[in-house]
Amino acid sequence: MSRVVTTVLLGAGVAIELLAVIGVVSMRDAFDRLHFVGLAGFGALLVGASILVRESWSLIGDKALATGVVLALFSPVVVHATARSFRTRTQGDWDEGIDAYREDNR
Numbered sequence: 001m002s003r004v005v006t007t008v009l010l011g012a013g014v015a016i017e018l019l020a021v022i023g024v025v026s027m028r029d030a031f032d033r034l035h036f037v038g039l040a041g042f043g044a045l046l047v048g049a050s051i052l053v054r055e056s057w058s059l060i061g062d063k064a065l066a067t068g069v070v071l072a073l074f075s076p077v078v079v080h081a082t083a084r085s086f087r088t089r090t091q092g093d094w095d096e097g098i099d100a101y102r103e104d105n106r
Helices: 002-026 030-055 059-091 098-104
Strands: none
Touching: 002 030, 030 059
């Protein structure tokens, strides 16, 4: 039974990673690519969970799960910081133009 669960978790993790890679390659804009980079952390979490199921609560299983959790938790933070730095580089200031955008969308 654990072999089936391991295979399903690993397959799902690899599928998410492949979707993230295809999304990064197919998007033109850096901001669009960032959406798919954030997805990769959840694929790593599933791969770490599959290693935990196979190896149980050993040194390998614990570290694999911890790595997956760290990637899943901090991937959105890194994506947000990267997007903010891209916007700062292109606009000069991260909040420049926000007031005009708000006025246009009211």
